[in-house]
Amino acid sequence: METHAFKKSSFSENSDCVEVAVVGNGVVVRDSKNPGGPRLWFSRTEWTAFLYGVLAGEFGLM
Template structure:
């Protein structure tokens, strides 16, 4: 698997989210079931692998999520695809 959130120490795996049914969303560009899904919960964003929805999601701060999105848009994760 490729790098995750390089330079963003706030990411961490947790147990089941506090919200029982978070509203998971994935990119409209995702044409398969091999995508990252995100669910905003208050001032954090949960992130999970759509292939393994039962695993504990990563919990990112809003700043870490914004940094992750910037890195994706910059092409920092192209080699992971």
């Protein structure tokens, strides 16, 4: 897979975290500890639904 501009949350500071990149019509997520490892791909629709779910507290994290 090509190299893309992966971004990590500013809240993670220097700790390991997931990184996200927009790739074509989707979003790719990888583990910052293992950047060459497996990646998850989501359509933009799926990623948007996930973000709205986070904001709505659907995952019990808040």
